[in-house]
Amino acid sequence: MKIKAPARRPRAGSALLTLASLLLPREMRREWLTEWRSELWYVHHGRRAGSVARLRADLSFCLGSFQDAWWLKSHTEPDRQRRPGLRSPQDCGVSLALVAAAAVGVLLCFPSARQAMMRRHVVDGQNLVFISRAGVLDPTSRTITVEEYQAWRARRRHAIGELAFLRPSQMKVRLGAAGVHALNVVQASRSLPGMLQAPVSAEAMQAAEIEHKASVVLSYLAWKDRFGGEGELIGKDINLAGRAAKVVGIMPDEAWRVTSRPDAWLLERDSELASLPAETRGLVLGQIVAVSPTTRGRWQFEIPKDGGADVFDCIPVVDRTYRPWMTFLFTLLLAIGALPATTPLPLGDYPAADHPLFAAMRSRRWIFLGMKLGLVVAIVYCVSTTLAFADVSLSANASVYIQFSTSFLGLLLSFRWVLRDQRRRCPVCLHVLTNPVSVGHPSRNFLAWHGTELMCTKGHGLLHVPEMATSWFSTQRWLCLDPSWKALFSDSYLRSAGVS
Amino acid sequence: MKAEPRLSHTAALILQAIHAGYVYGFSVMEMTGLPSGTVYPAMRRLERDGLIQSQWEHQAIADKEQRPLRKYYKLTRTGKQTLEASQKRYPLLTKLLASPEVNV
Numbered sequence: 001m002k003i004k005a006p007a008r009r010p011r012a013g014s015a016l017l018t019l020a021s022l023l024l025p026r027e028m029r030r031e032w033l034t035e036w037r038s039e040l041w042y043v044h045h046g047r048r049a050g051s052v053a054r055l056r057a058d059l060s061f062c063l064g065s066f067q068d069a070w071w072l073k074s075h076t077e078p079d080r081q082r083r084p085g086l087r088s089p090q091d092c093g094v095s096l097a098l099v100a101a102a103a104v105g106v107l108l109c110f111p112s113a114r115q116a117m118m119r120r121h122v123v124d125g126q127n128l129v130f131i132s133r134a135g136v137l138d139p140t141s142r143t144i145t146v147e148e149y150q151a152w153r154a155r156r157r158h159a160i161g162e163l164a165f166l167r168p169s170q171m172k173v174r175l176g177a178a179g180v181h182a183l184n185v186v187q188a189s190r191s192l193p194g195m196l197q198a199p200v201s202a203e204a205m206q207a208a209e210i211e212h213k214a215s216v217v218l219s220y221l222a223w224k225d226r227f228g229g230e231g232e233l234i235g236k237d238i239n240l241a242g243r244a245a246k247v248v249g250i251m252p253d254e255a256w257r258v259t260s261r262p263d264a265w266l267l268e269r270d271s272e273l274a275s276l277p278a279e280t281r282g283l284v285l286g287q288i289v290a291v292s293p294t295t296r297g298r299w300q301f302e303i304p305k306d307g308g309a310d311v312f313d314c315i316p317v318v319d320r321t322y323r324p325w326m327t328f329l330f331t332l333l334l335a336i337g338a339l340p341a342t343t344p345l346p347l348g349d350y351p352a353a354d355h356p357l358f359a360a361m362r363s364r365r366w367i368f369l370g371m372k373l374g375l376v377v378a379i380v381y382c383v384s385t386t387l388a389f390a391d392v393s394l395s396a397n398a399s400v401y402i403q404f405s406t407s408f409l410g411l412l413l414s415f416r417w418v419l420r421d422q423r424r425r426c427p428v429c430l431h432v433l434t435n436p437v438s439v440g441h442p443s444r445n446f447l448a449w450h451g452t453e454l455m456c457t458k459g460h461g462l463l464h465v466p467e468m469a470t471s472w473f474s475t476q477r478w479l480c481l482d483p484s485w486k487a488l489f490s491d492s493y494l495r496s497a498g499v500s
Numbered sequence: 501m502k503a504e505p506r507l508s509h510t511a512a513l514i515l516q517a518i519h520a521g522y523v524y525g526f527s528v529m530e531m532t533g534l535p536s537g538t539v540y541p542a543m544r545r546l547e548r549d550g551l552i553q554s555q556w557e558h559q560a561i562a563d564k565e566q567r568p569l570r571k572y573y574k575l576t577r578t579g580k581q582t583l584e585a586s587q588k589r590y591p592l593l594t595k596l597l598a599s600p601e602v603n604v
Binding site: 067 | 525526
């Protein structure tokens with residue numbers, strides 16, 4: 001029968017009905033919506049036009065549709081549950097492998113996440129130090145004034161050779177047809193690219209000098225995303241917050257990952273830095289020239305001042321380098337430690353271990369568990385790295401927090417699922433056990449059941465799961481069924497239970 | 501012997517309403533005073549249990565009266581037997597809703 005949709009139906013109510021219909025399986029939706037919309041039409045036209053009572057009646061009627069849709073959904077669910085899903089080990093393995101492949105694919109789609117995963121070492125990271133005021137927790141915070149930096153440059157130094165002053169800010173950049181971009185720019189000393197071994201064009205630097213323009217180094221990501229990876233960008237002029245500047249190089253991603261990820265570095269002459277107000281604060285990067293055991297870790301130096309001394313910390317840049325796999329490894333250990341609080345670790349007693357069928361399948365069971373664990377670790381790693389690094393505007397600290405929290409939660413929940421799933425599988429065929437039955441005498445134990453019994457629909461055995469360990473088993477226990485039980489597990493029964 | 505399904509008072513009231521000639525959801529709601537979130541799921545249950553059956557009216561009738569199509573419900577043979585049992589169990593049912601026979 002062809003059902004025509006009713007005309008002139010109330011919009012708000014109809015929208016609610018459409019929303020409720022999303023709860024239903026697709027094949028039921030159309031007829032269900034037609035019936036409810038038809039009924040709504042009668043509800044709507046049974047009241048005076050424009051009255052509040054009409055709107056109230058419409059809404060109250062439509063809210064009931066959610067209960068109806070939910071009832072229908074929950075009563076059509078058994079058909080869905082009959083489908084194999086993750087019940088068979090093959091389906092479970094293939095599904096996890098597909099999710100892992102999708103997670104890797106998504107990670108590779110984000111250049112920033114991809115680069116974060118492939119990071120190796122900071123260029124000369126061992127010899128670069130952050131210099132900050134003593135006692136400051138975050139060495140990348142702005143604690144050094146331009147005046148102090150200028151004074152250090154003028155002094156004779158022993159352990160530290162080159163110095164660079166950095167002052168992060170946000171500026172608007174205009175580049176011809178590429179339009180205006182708001183970029184995170186770091187005003188930096190001209191010595192910075194050399195300290196980081198970043199390639200800059202000497203010709204472009206010279207041209208900028210001759211034309212009295214500022215020199216700008218773009219980050220690799222900003223060059224790719226904001227300027228479309230234009231090959232001829234070096235040597236071109238851009239307008240940086242009203243200042244004419246020339247692009248002199250592209251900073252490779254591996255050269256800079258010590259603080260938040262800037263889009264560009266505006267290279268300033270020392271004379272230009274000196275023109276900044278003396279109290280302007282920034283952070284200072286130094287290059288160790290006299291490497292000694294002292295300069296390998298965190299160390300301090302003093303500068304006499306007014307009868308006392310200013311103390312400064314030197315923190316190796318490599319200490320600040322963020323490696324995604326290190327955080328992940330840490331959260332992996334934390335998750336393993338926290339796992340016993342969420343689910344018991346033992347997989348159960350299998351007293352029929354000497355059964356020939358069971359003995360043959362034992363290694364398969366452990367391989368299956370290892371495969372699941374390996375795949376969920378890979379999935380969580382890819383997902384947490386993607387979430388932490390997909391957005392390039394996030395600071396390094398925010399990325400660490402995101403990766404830490406997502407990987408810890410992801411690992412904990414997925415390990416819990418792996419163990420619970422493994423405990424519910426037949427040790428012989430690895431299918432998920434079905435038909436749970438409550439067992440025991442409730443009246444003897446505070447009106448609760450002793451335990452649950454699950455069955456392998458292929459006839460391999462029964463699993464007793466304790467619910468009251470004091471009155472039943474202490475852990476779950478497998479009961480292997482001998483071939484005399486086979487008659488109970490006929491093909492027709494297996495088909496009805498959805499077992500392939 | 502097959503056991504008679506024992507209905508709740510609400511389900512019996514809805515069954516009685518349909519029997520009394522209120523043969524679509526909204527009219528059942530109006531006569532029983534029950535909200536839509538109770539009436540429609542209850543009618544689904546009754547239909548699933550084979551106590552009522554639904555049927556869409558002919559398109560031509562709805563077009564002629566310029567209104568949307570309606571889905572009508574009627575009692576099955578089992579539904580009538582169950583209603584009789586329910587009327588014995590809940591004697592007030594027939595007093596709440598009279599039972600004129602309606603052919604849809």
